[in-house]
Amino acid sequence: MKNLFKFGFLALAITLSASACNSSKTENNTADTIDSAADASIDSIDASADAKTDTIDSAASAAVDSVKH
Secondary structure, three states, X not given: OHHHHHXXXXXXXXXXXXXXXXXXXXXXXXXXXXXXXXXXXXXXXXXXXHHHHHHHHHHHHHHHHHXXX
């Protein structure tokens, strides 16, 4: 979980620094860049949560199967 937050903040920091370095671009491009980084962070968080859910479900199924046999 800690790594998940680290990657999210890292993505946000990189996006903000990239948008600050490209000050000649319009505000719309900066907003688009921030939106795409936010979407990437959300996708990363969702993928990590799904993987953890799958792991928990697998462990629960294995525990149930071991009790049945």
